[in-house]
C-alpha cells in the first residue's frame with residue numbers, strides 16, 4: 154500500500170514533501186497528504202519524518218491508531 158500520513162502526529166514540517174522523489178505528497182492546511190495513485194512506496198518520506206507520522210501499515214491498523 155501507499156504511504157499514509159497519521160493526521161494526529163503530523164506537525165506540518167514538510168520534510169516528507171521535500172523527500173519524495175516523485176512529488177506524491179502535498180500540504181493541505183499544515184497537513185501532509187499522500188496521493189496513493191502515484192506513490193511508489195520508496196519509504197523516503199517515512200525515513201524523513203521526525204514525528205513518526207508516516208506509516209505503511211494496513212488500513213485496519215490505521216483506524217485503530219488514528220481514530
Ligand code: SF4
Pocket residue numbers: 158162163164165166167168169170184185201202203204205206207
Ligand atoms: S515529515 Fe512528518 S510531520 Fe513533517 S509534514 Fe511530513 S508527515 Fe508531517
Ligand code: SF4
Pocket residue numbers: 155156172173174175176177178187191192193194195196197198199
Ligand atoms: S513512499 Fe516514496 S513515493 Fe510514496 S509518498 Fe513516500 S517518498 Fe513519496
